[in-house]
Every structure is written in structure tokens, then in C-alpha cells.
Amino acid sequence: MTRILVTGGTGYIGSHTCVELIQAGYEVVVMDNLYNSSEAVLDRIETIAGTRPKFYKTDLLDREGLETIFRENDIDAVIHFAGYKAVGESVAKPLLYYENNIAGSINLYETMAAHGVKTLVFSSSATVYGAPKSVPIREDFEVHTTNPYGSTKLMNEMILEDICTADPEWSVMLLRYFNPIGAHPSGLIGEVPNGIPNNLVPYIARVANGTLEYLRVWGNDYPTVDGTGVRDYIHVVDLAKGHISAVAYALEHKGAEKVNLGTGNGYSVLQVLHAYEKACGHELPYQIMERRPGDIATCYADTEKAASLLGWKAQYNIDDMCRDSWNFTVRNPDGIK
Ligand code: WQD
Numbered sequence: 001m002t003r004i005l006v007t008g009g010t011g012y013i014g015s016h017t018c019v020e021l022i023q024a025g026y027e028v029v030v031m032d033n034l035y036n037s038s039e040a041v042l043d044r045i046e047t048i049a050g051t052r053p054k055f056y057k058t059d060l061l062d063r064e065g066l067e068t069i070f071r072e073n074d075i076d077a078v079i080h081f082a083g084y085k086a087v088g089e090s091v092a093k094p095l096l097y098y099e100n101n102i103a104g105s106i107n108l109y110e111t112m113a114a115h116g117v118k119t120l121v122f123s124s125s126a127t128v129y130g131a132p133k134s135v136p137i138r139e140d141f142e143v144h145t146t147n148p149y150g151s152t153k154l155m156n157e158m159i160l161e162d163i164c165t166a167d168p169e170w171s172v173m174l175l176r177y178f179n180p181i182g183a184h185p186s187g188l189i190g191e192v193p194n195g196i197p198n199n200l201v202p203y204i205a206r207v208a209n210g211t212l213e214y215l216r217v218w219g220n221d222y223p224t225v226d227g228t229g230v231r232d233y234i235h236v237v238d239l240a241k242g243h244i245s246a247v248a249y250a251l252e253h254k255g256a257e258k259v260n261l262g263t264g265n266g267y268s269v270l271q272v273l274h275a276y277e278k279a280c281g282h283e284l285p286y287q288i289m290e291r292r293p294g295d296i297a298t299c300y301a302d303t304e305k306a307a308s309l310l311g312w313k314a315q316y317n318i319d320d321m322c323r324d325s326w327n328f329t330v331r332n333p334d335g336i337k
Contacts, residue, residue: 003027003074004247005117007060007108008081009053010037012191013123013180015045016240017079019189022049024244029073031066032082033059036194040336044188060104063111070115077119077247078112080105083152087127087294088198090149101152102159109163118170120160121246126178126232126262126299128154135266136302139176139258146294157258164256171254173246178232178262178301180239182321183328190328191236192335201233201321204273205329208280215284217269219291224298228269232262232300235316235324245310262301263314272318279322 004021008014009030015037021028022045030042030053039055046052054073058065060082069075083101084090090097112118129137130144145151160172181201183190196212197203206212220227242261249257267275270286277284306312316324 001025001027002076002251003029005029005031005069005073005075005078006053006081007031007078008083008123010034010039010041011081013177013236013239014081015041015189016184016236017081017243018045018053019049019184020237020240020244022051022053028053029056029069029075030054031056031058031069033057037192038336041189044336048184048186048188060100060107063107066107066111070111070117075115075117077121077251078108078117079121079123079243079247080108081123083123085149086198087147087149090152091147094148097148097152102155105156106159109159118167119250120171121173121175121243121250122156122160124157124174124176124258125150125153126176126260126301128157128176129299131296132299135298135300136264137260137299138302139260139305161256168254171250172256173250174256174258175242175246176258176260177239178234178260178299180236181233182235182237182316182324184237185324185327187324187327187331189336190325190332192332200269200272201276201325204276204284205325207284208276208282208326209329209333213285215273215286216289217286218289218295220288221291222297224268226268226270229295230266230268230298230300232264232266233272233318233321234261234263234314235321238263238314238316242306242310242312245312249310257309259306259309260301260303261306262303264301264303266298266300267318272322275318276322276326278319279326
């Protein structure tokens with residue numbers, strides 16, 4: 001049985017990917033420092049998929065802990081989600097982000113190499129494109145980051161490409177996620193943000209369940225269908241399935257590939273809000289505010305490469321995403337403890 005180490009496996013995208021990996025017949029080992037998630041997620045994964053992954057509470061900065069995982073398990077490939085991911089926090093605390101997301105990742109890559117594990121799927125982000133010159137965005141578009149979080153994603157991509165150049169035995173998939181939202185249809189796993197959410201859909205979910213008063217819409221003077229920001233929202237289960245296609249490809253090929261994981265469709269803030277009203281069954285109050293610094297008007301993926309290289313295409317639509325987000329929110333008012 002092919003054994004996959006999932007770093008950050010109790011997190012939002014990591015946990016959904018563990019479910020899909022188990023259901024696809026892989027053996028899963030999870031490493032997480034539980035900074036942003038709870039070990040109870042492993043029980044939820046077991047309830048959905050029938051197997052509880054072997055778990056190591058380990059930090060990327062703990063070389064000995066990483067060494068133990070690779071010594072005790074014959075790992076065939078790694079899917080690397082672990083990392084800090086709040087854009088605003090990264091601006092305030094750049095060294096925390098560079099230490100964890102860069103130095104920590106280098107620890108992982110060095111430990112992999114020392115154990116002859118040279119197959120990796122990396123959790124990158126469409127944020128590496130910055131403000132694109134046009135849409136849809138293709139993988140060969142220029143990259144330009146505007147915050148330390150995005151820079152750590154781009155730097156990891158560069159490090160991994162250089163590793164592949166130096167050692168052609170490596171196989172690396174650099175997956176650029178657009179805007180992951182939603183939750184597993186079971187309602188057992190989903191996004192559990194720390195504190196007041198920065199991202200749109202987790203915030204709307206809190207307005208919908210009454211814990212936040214109204215949605216602040218960051219600007220309605222963009223050159224878009226209704227003036228509000230347009231993004232490529234992708235169901236987290238579609239995203240997880242994209243990782244199954246990517247790891248299967250990586251196990252059969254060498255070298256580095258950048259792949260967008262998006263739907264190719266853009267939805268505005270107000271279009272998402274109205275889709276969520278349909279899901280939750282009641283009106284959601286909002287107020288138009290000034291633009292949020294650093295935001296771009298429109299961002300959505302060209303999905304051709306994921307289709308031709310991986311044979312993967314997103315299946316869920318925006319109504320599915322909002323329905324599953326609301327179902328998780330209702331079933332887990334206090335997150336996953
Ligand atoms: C989406 C739209 C906002 C909140 C971010 C990160 C990116 C990636 C995905 C990790 C924009 C508007 C939002 C709110 C609003 N994360 N909005 N009111 O900024 O596209 O991407 O998350 O990889 O790195 O930058 O996502 O959900 O924050 O915003 O009006 O309370 O919703 O202006 O148009 P974003 P988002």
C-alpha cells in the first residue's frame with residue numbers, strides 16, 4: 001500500500017485530502033503541530049473514511065521529530081500543507097512566517113532527501129500571481145507577491161524547482177489554489193477559523209448563524225459585474241480530489257509542474273452572499289465599505305492544464321459550496337473540539 005505523509009493533515013484542506021486519500025486506497029500518516037487545528041479532526045476523518053490516520057504531533061521546526069516520522073514510516077510521498085496562512089498576520093509578523101513557512105519547509109525537504117523520499121505535492125496559492133494582467137490566469141503568467149505569506153509560497157516553489165534541477169529524481173507538484181470554501185457534505189469536517197475570519201465565506205457563515213452582525217463588503221467600485229470583488233471559489237472536496245490526481249501523477253513522473261486548482265468561474269462578493277442566503281434560508285445584512293488595501297478586482301483560473309495533465313476538473317458549483325458550508329456551520333457552532 002502506498003503511504004503518504006500529510007503535513008498539516010488536521011487542517012481545513014489537509015483533513016479533506018486525508019479523507020480522499022483513504023478512500024482512494026492510500027495509507028495516510030498525519031503530522032501537525034495543532035497550532036491551527038484540533039486532534040479531534042482525526043476522529044472525524046475516521047468516521048467518514050473508516051480509518052484513523054497514524055498521527056504525530058510535530059512542528060516543522062522540530063528536526064528530530066521529522067526524523068522520527070521518516071524513520072518509523074516508509075513514506076512514498078509527501079503532501080505538504082503545514083504552514084501559517086493569514087495574509088494580514090504575515091505583514092505584521094514577517095519573521096514568524098519566514099521561519100515557519102521557509103525554514104520549516106526546508107527542514108522537511110532535507111529530511112525527505114535524507115530518507116530518499118523525493119515525491120512531493122506542495123500547497124501553493126493563486127496569491128503568487130498578484131494582480132494578473134488579464135483573466136483567466138494561466139500557470140505561465142508572471143508572478144508577483146505583495147505580502148510575506150504570498151512570498152513564502154513563491155519562495156517554496158522556487159526552492160522546490162531548484163531541488164528538481166539539482167536532482168532529477170525529484171517529482172514535485174506545485175498546486176496553486178484559488179479560493180477554497182465549503183465543507184465535506186457529511187458536515188463532520190470544514191473550515192474552523194481562529195477568531196474573526198478574514199476570508200469572505202467563513203465571515204458570511206458567522207453572519208448567517210448570528211454570531212456576527214453584518215457582512216462588510218470591501219468596496220463596490222471595482223470594474224466588475226456589480227462593483228464587488230470577483231474570485232474563483234472552489235469546493236474544498238474538489239480541491240482535495242485534485243490532490244489525489246496530483247499525487248498519482250507525481251508518483252509516475254519526475255520534475256516540477258505548476259498547476260492551478262480552480263473552477264475557471266468567477267463570482268462576486270454579492271453573488272456569493274446571495275448564494276449563501278439561498279443556502280441558509282434567510283436574508284443576510286451587509287454594508288458597503290471602502291476597498292480593503294491589497295485587494296485586486298478579479299481573479300479566476302485557466303483550468304486547462306489541470307484537465308489535460310491530471311484529468312481533473314472541479315465538479316461542485318457555488319450553491320453546493322454554500323450549502324455544505326452552512327451545513328457544517330450549523331452542525332459545528334463551536335468548531336471541532
Ligand atoms: C474574497 C473577496 C474581498 C472578506 C485570500 C488570500 C489568499 C488565499 C485565499 C491562502 C475579496 C471580499 C472578504 C470580507 C469582503 N489564501 N471580502 N468582506 O483575498 O481573494 O484571498 O484567501 O492561500 O492568499 O489572499 O480571499 O475571502 O479574503 O476575499 O468583501 O469580510 O471577498 O474584498 O473581494 P482573497 P477573501
